[in-house]
Amino acid sequence: xxxxxxxxxxxxxxxxxxxxxxxxxxxxxxxxxxxxxxxxxxxxxxxxxxxxxxxxxxxxxxxxxxxxxxxxxxxxxxxxxxxxxxxxxxxxxxxxxxxxxxxxxxxxxxxxxxxxxxxxxxxxxxxxxxxxxxxxxxxxxxxxxxxxxxxxxxxxxxxxxxxxxxxxxxxxxxxxxxxxxxxxxxxxxxxxxxxxxxxxxxxxxxxxxxxxxxxxxxxxxxxxxxxxxxxxxxxxxxxxxxxxxxxxxxxxxxxxxxxxxxxxxxxxxxxxxxxxxxxxxxxxxxxxxxxxxxxxxxxxxxxxxxxxxxxxxxxxxxxxxxxxxxxxxxxxxxxxxxxxxxxxxxxxxxxxxxxxxxxxxxxxxxxxxxxxxxxxxxxxx
Amino acid sequence: xxxxxxxxxxxxxxxxxxxxxxxxxxxxxxxxxxxxxxxxxxxxxxxxxxxxxxxxxxxxxxxxxxxxxxxxxxxxxxxxxxxxxxxxxxxxxxxxxxxxxxxxxxxxxxxxxxxxxxxxxxxxxxxxxxxxxxxxxxxxxxxxxxxxxxxxxxxxxxxxxxxxxxxxxxxxxxxx
Numbered sequence: 366x367x368x369x370x371x372x373x374x375x376x377x378x379x380x381x382x383x384x385x386x387x388x389x390x391x392x393x394x395x396x397x398x399x400x401x402x403x404x405x406x407x408x409x410x411x412x413x414x415x416x417x418x419x420x421x422x423x424x425x426x427x428x429x430x431x432x433x434x435x436x437x438x439x440x441x442x443x444x445x446x447x448x449x450x451x452x453x454x455x456x457x458x459x460x461x462x463x464x465x466x467x468x469x470x471x472x473x474x475x476x477x478x479x480x481x482x483x484x485x486x487x488x489x490x491x492x493x494x495x496x497x498x499x500x501x502x503x504x505x506x507x508x509x510x511x512x513x514x515x516x517x518x519x520x521x522x523x524x525x526x527x528x529x530x531x532x533x534x535x536x537x538x539x540x541x542x543x544x545x546x547x548x549x550x551x552x553x554x555x556x557x558x559x560x561x562x563x564x565x566x567x568x569x570x571x572x573x574x575x576x577x578x579x580x581x582x583x584x585x586x587x588x589x590x591x592x593x594x595x596x597x598x599x600x601x602x603x604x605x606x607x608x609x610x611x612x613x614x615x616x617x618x619x620x621x622x623x624x625x626x627x628x629x630x631x632x633x634x635x636x637x638x639x640x641x642x643x644x645x646x647x648x649x650x651x652x653x654x655x656x657x658x659x660x661x662x663x664x665x666x667x668x669x670x671x672x673x674x675x676x677x678x679x680x681x682x683x684x685x686x687x688x689x690x691x692x693x694x695x696x697x698x699x700x701x702x703x704x705x706x707x708x709x710x711x712x713x714x715x716x717x718x719x720x721x722x723x724x725x726x727x728x729x730x731x732x733x734x735x736x737x738x739x740x741x742x743x744x745x746x
Numbered sequence: 747x748x749x750x751x752x753x754x755x756x757x758x759x760x761x762x763x764x765x766x767x768x769x770x771x772x773x774x775x776x777x778x779x780x781x782x783x784x785x786x787x788x789x790x791x792x793x794x795x796x797x798x799x800x801x802x803x804x805x806x807x808x809x810x811x812x813x814x815x816x817x818x819x820x821x822x823x824x825x826x827x828x829x830x831x832x833x834x835x836x837x838x839x840x841x842x843x844x845x846x847x848x849x850x851x852x853x854x855x856x857x858x859x860x861x862x863x864x865x866x867x868x869x870x871x872x873x874x875x876x877x878x879x880x881x882x883x884x885x886x887x888x889x890x891x892x893x894x895x896x897x898x899x900x901x902x903x904x905x906x907x908x909x910x911x912x913x914x915x916x917x918x919x920x921x922x
Contacts, residue, residue: 421850642840
């Protein structure tokens with residue numbers, strides 16, 4: 366028998382030869398040093414190629430900050446949402462659709478104010494919920510019923526409003542319908558806050574199941590069939606300490622002169638917390654969600670508010686330069702702590718300064734309390 | 747409908763990984779994967795599911811790539827290089843990973859399109875028959891194709907590593 370050709374050796378190693386051929390190769394290799402060496406080399410090539418290619422799995426999306434950890438591909442849940450282009454921006458759009466189409470959050474007085482303050486966030490492809498962060502100033506929420514949709518409210522713990530849309534109904538349509546629809550519906554819906562009402566959020570933990578009718582292209586609808594539920598979570602910060610005057614958020618914002626927390630930090634936390642490894646509290650970056658920019662025209666006060674909010678953005682980095690985190694913000698609480706809110710994964714961390722360069726706090730993940738330490742580092746941009 | 751669900755659950759992940767590796771762009775990869783499954787929905791009957799899906803995805807990539815191949819490839823490379831090289835004060839393992847990815851991408855670009863696709867499909871577990879079907883090759887030539895692809899990839903990668911030398915500085919970082 367002639368020496369084995371390389372293709373046959375690889376086919377053999379790949380188990381692609383039929384039994385008869387395989388045993389012929391095996392016999393030959395057993396008695397032929399040249400071919401045994403070629404097989405050994407081929408094994409090395411097979412393993413080496415696999416190893417090289419697996420390095421490609423570490424391909425991040427452009428904006429989504431990757432949490433630390435291994436191969437991002439395998440960590441992504443195998444959901445149709447992923448396939449249906451659930452990129453951060455799109456998820457943000459979808460979140461707006463869910464919120465806007467399914468419910469109208471109406472707060473007494475001061476229409477549009479909530480819109481001003483809501484920070485639109487996004488979900489990564491991990492099926493993490495999209496989040497709208499509301500400031501402490503938002504004291505009460507009411508879910509209004511929208512035509513064609515149902516909304517149920519339930520009393521309970523005061524912190525969270527969950528708006529969930531079963532994807533079977535929303536489907537890929539919401540996602541692919543994308544920004545234009547999102548912007549439109551956002552405009553249509555009236556979302557307002559009353560920043561003067563002092564009462565706490567009493568109707569918290571409100572779950573609204575919104576069933577939106579997909580109105581697009583039936584093909585896309587079909588493809589949505591097994592999609593996971595898209596959840597949009599609207600969180601209002603629990604009023605901390607004593608009855609915080611609702612205006613406190615704004616007051617803090619406008620009186621925000623203490624910039625000592627601004628800067629870059631190395632984050633120490635269990636990777637389960639999903640926090641970036643480095644982040645920075647920014648005051649000088651103006652980052653506005655394009656969706657928010659398309660919100661209804663605003664009075665002057667509103668613009669001031671937006672600017673204020675934007676100065677408290679958070680950037681993050683796992684590698685390379687800091688990138689603004691969509692939907693993340695930080696704020697100084699009345700008691701001097703810093704609240705860091707991250708949209709994806711949805712985390713809220715209250716941090717206590719323990720020295721000039723250290724902030725210590727914790728966050729809760731699946732009922733586990735994860736300590737979080739931020740150590741100031743040199744900012745390199 | 748249950749068929750598409752089955753198809754999706756079974757093949758989405760490997761297909762996306764194949765595309766991410768092929769394209770170096772997750773968003774783009776997921777767009778192609780989506781389009782592939784949309785086409786699968788329209789398809790009355792699919793005989794060799796995995797080969798069909800990978801073939802459709804591959805053709806979609808080729809169609810798009812034809813349009814703006816050079817520009818996109820260039821941008822991908824720039825982006826990966828930038829990620830690897832601009833990392834100042836980096837978290838060490840991440841920097842290494844970014845560099846690995848950039849090197850792997852460059853090595854992969856040294857392969858012919860067909861070799862590259864065959865290899866990436868094989869890595870996702872397609873057997874020789876499926877690869878042959880997807881790429882319209884003869885089954886007999888798949889072994890040779892893969893052998894050539896693996897050798898080129900490994901050799902190109904080694905050459906790149908040697909050309910680069912070692913990169914020394916490592917920042918400190920605290921995340922666990």
